Amino acid sequence: MLEKDIQEVLFSQQQLEERVSQIAQEITRDYAGQEIVLISVLRGSFVFMADLCRHIDLPCTIDFMSVSSYGKGTSSTGQVQITKDLSGDISGKHILVVEDILDSGNTLSYLLKLLEQRKPASIRLCTLLDKPDRRVKPVEVHYSGFTIPDAFVVGYGLDYAEHYRNLPYIGILKPEVYGG
Ligand SMILES: O=P(O)(O)OC[C@H]1O[C@H](OP(=O)(O)OP(=O)(O)O)[C@H](O)[C@@H]1O
Ligand code: HPA
Numbered sequence: 702m703l704e705k706d707i708q709e710v711l712f713s714q715q716q717l718e719e720r721v722s723q724i725a726q727e728i729t730r731d732y733a734g735q736e737i738v739l740i741s742v743l744r745g746s747f748v749f750m751a752d753l754c755r756h757i758d759l760p761c762t763i764d765f766m767s768v769s770s771y772g773k774g775t776s777s778t779g780q781v782q783i784t785k786d787l788s789g790d791i792s793g794k795h796i797l798v799v800e801d802i803l804d805s806g807n808t809l810s811y812l813l814k815l816l817e818q819r820k821p822a823s824i825r826l827c828t829l830l831d832k833p834d835r836r837v838k839p840v841e842v843h844y845s846g847f848t849i850p851d852a853f854v855v856g857y858g859l860d861y862a863e864h865y866r867n868l869p870y871i872g873i874l875k876p877e878v879y880g881g
């Protein structure tokens with residue numbers, strides 16, 4: 702039913718599972734002997750976070766922050782709004798920010814600066830998707846699942862106008878769906 706709006710599947714459920722598990726192993730190796738705080742940037746990252754954290758074999762806590770800048774469109778408004786802040790204090794802690802996609806960079810450049818002001822012991826970024834062609838703000842990435850072309854993608858947490866987040870794979874949305 703949702704499939705009719707998808708132009709092309711970019712990453713199947715199986716490809717996502719494999720890559721997510723590989724990233725989690727890298728994180729487990731890199732932070733061995735340390736405790737980390739995983740920060741899920743809602744809403745897009747909730748599926749990735751749920752899968753990733755179950756493959757990370759480290760003591761960790763999980764917190765959530767809700768940020769929005771796309772609204773009902775397919776390009777960044779540039780206006781990043783925090784709609785929910787973290788519940789816990791991150792000072793002195795090792796922070797790993799978990800995102801579904803790094804696109805223009807507006808969200809993450811804003812968010813990472815904000816979190817750095819709270820004096821964590823370290824801060825790194827893990828993004829499932831990286832779309833470098835659309836970048837307007839530079840952002841340093843430590844863990845990245847896949848680099849993707851300049852197309853609007855949905856599924857596995859990613860939405861268009863709040864829909865399609867429940868697709869189990871990631872696909873390119875047909876431009877006619879958003880009048881592109
Ligand atoms: O690099 P950028 O161009 O800033 O785009 C990336 C951000 O955009 C999406 O969030 P959105 O604002 O759509 O909120 P959502 O997570 O609730 O979908 C996505 O989840 C990232 O947080
Ligand atoms: O390609 C995308 N799809 C869904 N949400 C997004 N937020 C930034 N880029 C995208």
Ligand SMILES: [Mg+2]
Nearest residue numbers: 745771860861
């Ligand atoms: Mg969105």
